[in-house]
Amino acid sequence: MGDDFQAKSEAFMAWLANSTATVNNKIALRDLRELDAGRGVIAVADIAEDELLFSIPRSSILSVENSALVNKLPAIFEDLDPWFSLILVMIYEYIQGNKSSWKSYFDILPTEFDTLMFWTEDELAELQASAVRGKVGKEEADKSLSETVIPIIRSHEDVFFPIDSQAKQLLSDLDLLALAHRMGSTIMAYAFDIEPAQTSKMTDEEGYASDEEDEALPKGMVPLADMLNADADRNNARLFYERDILIMKALKPIKSGGEIFNDYGPLPRSDLLRRYGYITDNYARYDVVELPFEVVRKVVESVAQIKPSIVDDRLEYLDEQGVIDSGYDISIQDYQQDIIEHMSPELVILIEAILLPQAEFDRLKSKGKLPKADKLTVQGAKVLLRLIRARIAQYATTYEEDAGDISNSMDCRGPVFRSEKRKRMAKQVRTGEKWILKEADRALSVVIEETAKTNEGFAKRNENSPQTGPNKKRRVA
Numbered sequence: 001m002g003d004d005f006q007a008k009s010e011a012f013m014a015w016l017a018n019s020t021a022t023v024n025n026k027i028a029l030r031d032l033r034e035l036d037a038g039r040g041v042i043a044v045a046d047i048a049e050d051e052l053l054f055s056i057p058r059s060s061i062l063s064v065e066n067s068a069l070v071n072k073l074p075a076i077f078e079d080l081d082p083w084f085s086l087i088l089v090m091i092y093e094y095i096q097g098n099k100s101s102w103k104s105y106f107d108i109l110p111t112e113f114d115t116l117m118f119w120t121e122d123e124l125a126e127l128q129a130s131a132v133r134g135k136v137g138k139e140e141a142d143k144s145l146s147e148t149v150i151p152i153i154r155s156h157e158d159v160f161f162p163i164d165s166q167a168k169q170l171l172s173d174l175d176l177l178a179l180a181h182r183m184g185s186t187i188m189a190y191a192f193d194i195e196p197a198q199t200s201k202m203t204d205e206e207g208y209a210s211d212e213e214d215e216a217l218p219k220g221m222v223p224l225a226d227m228l229n230a231d232a233d234r235n236n237a238r239l240f241y242e243r244d245i246l247i248m249k250a251l252k253p254i255k256s257g258g259e260i261f262n263d264y265g266p267l268p269r270s271d272l273l274r275r276y277g278y279i280t281d282n283y284a285r286y287d288v289v290e291l292p293f294e295v296v297r298k299v300v301e302s303v304a305q306i307k308p309s310i311v312d313d314r315l316e317y318l319d320e321q322g323v324i325d326s327g328y329d330i331s332i333q334d335y336q337q338d339i340i341e342h343m344s345p346e347l348v349i350l351i352e353a354i355l356l357p358q359a360e361f362d363r364l365k366s367k368g369k370l371p372k373a374d375k376l377t378v379q380g381a382k383v384l385l386r387l388i389r390a391r392i393a394q395y396a397t398t399y400e401e402d403a404g405d406i407s408n409s410m411d412c413r414g415p416v417f418r419s420e421k422r423k424r425m426a427k428q429v430r431t432g433e434k435w436i437l438k439e440a441d442r443a444l445s446v447v448i449e450e451t452a453k454t455n456e457g458f459a460k461r462n463e464n465s466p467q468t469g470p471n472k473k474r475r476v477a
């Protein structure tokens with residue numbers, strides 16, 4: 001079975017060889033469907049650290065810059081963001097069929113996805129109270145694609161549809177919407193942010209760039225570079241941007257037979273599922289639970305010793321100071337360390353600000369100041385504990401109910417039916433989140449008990465600790 005699959009892989013590699021790409025003969029594109037991992041790149045001989053795996057000319061990248069569409073309709077791209085621009089280019093090139101330079105590449109790109117955008121309501125319900133459900137954005141995507149991409153195609157049908165093709169007659173608006181979703185989801189799971197030949201992008205000392213920096217970069221589909229699967233622990237290759245070519249290099253020695261892995265950055269499993277449609281335990285350490293602002297608000301209102309209108313005033317001030325967010329993350333890690341390390345600093349500030357006596361709050365406000373993010377009082381810890389428990393109660397089942405059942409099937413691979421597989425992945429996500437909440441509950445309870453005796457503030461935040469909370473950064477791909 002799957003000869004078509006193999007033939008397509010071979011045609012793709014032949015197409016690549018016809019460009020000025022170079023591919024090290026120690027690597028090969030392989031069928032990894034038995035591992036439920038589609039295609040992947042493996043080493044067929046031992047590879048040394050820093051060895052070049054392949055290089056792709058910038059001219060082979062499927063991007064706005066390289067597509068004939070930009071010459072035919074330059075004006076449509078003027079105010080269009082990188083996503084919609086690349087979606088349009090991909091639809092255009094796809095519709096050109098054999099006439100597109102990227103035909104062999106399209107032949108190996110997916111037509112179906114397990115990303116959350118394509119899950120049924122029934123499947124999404126298995127995520128229970130995970131905040132990721134609110135991030136799928138299906139309706140918003142339907143609306144924005146229908147209002148931007150489809151009208152552009154319809155008003156330039158002469159350009160988008162080749163005269164001799166049936167596509168114009170055959171593709172209804174609904175078909176175009178489905179095609180736009182397919183291209184959008186391909187971009188989400190496959191595209192790279194293409195750094196210009198001369199980069200001015202700011203990264204921090206760990207090599208992370210802010211989301212804003214990445215969003216500004218044009219997106220492009222980089223053939224072969226996107227055939228690497230990814231793994232947080234087994235990452236052994238990385239793409240480097242040079243003036244005329246992009247180079248994939250080994251970051252460490254790779255043994256013959258080993259898979260070559262990229263890294264998608266420190267993504268919680270919920271986001272891995274949303275963006276890439278798969279999960280592995282190796283990303284569990286990046287899991288977070290979001291405490292939605294509405295839950296925070298309800299809890300602080302219920303515990304505050306002040307009138308609701310005063311709570312509102314304080315929240316307004318906190319908003320001016322940039323403390324209010326749609327949600328606050330708590331992360332996993334090791335609760336032997338200070339619990340406060342794993343809480344969003346803004347959440348601690350918010351809770352402590354609500355608990356302050358009025359005179360103290362007024363004093364801070366008059367100086368434009370805020371309570372310290374590194375000091376949580378016992379009262380603050382109690383509020384946090386209520387918050388954690390309110391969040392736990394939002395999930396339909398308990399950690400214990402879920403955990404027993406997934407222990408032997410954490411990898412979720414193999415020949416299971418698609419819907420069952422999705423539900424099992426959802427269960428892994430929600431169980432990971434419940435574990436964080438359970439650990440936070442345990443750690444807070446211990447700390448409250450111990451520190452209640454002294455009534456001192458506790459849990460100093462280590463100034464050198466990594467940033468947590470809503471402003472997390474992403475590693476440059």
Ligand SMILES: C[S@@+](CC[C@H](N)C(=O)[O-])C[C@H]1O[C@@H](n2cnc3c(N)ncnc32)[C@H](O)[C@@H]1O
Nearest residue numbers: 036037038039189190226227228229230276278
């Ligand atoms: C950039 S592509 C990698 C190539 C892909 N396997 C293919 O056949 O086209 C990303 C997609 O590969 C799959 N994938 C990536 N890493 C994986 C892994 N470690 N295990 C299973 N699937 C993986 C996911 O479906 C993801 O959306």
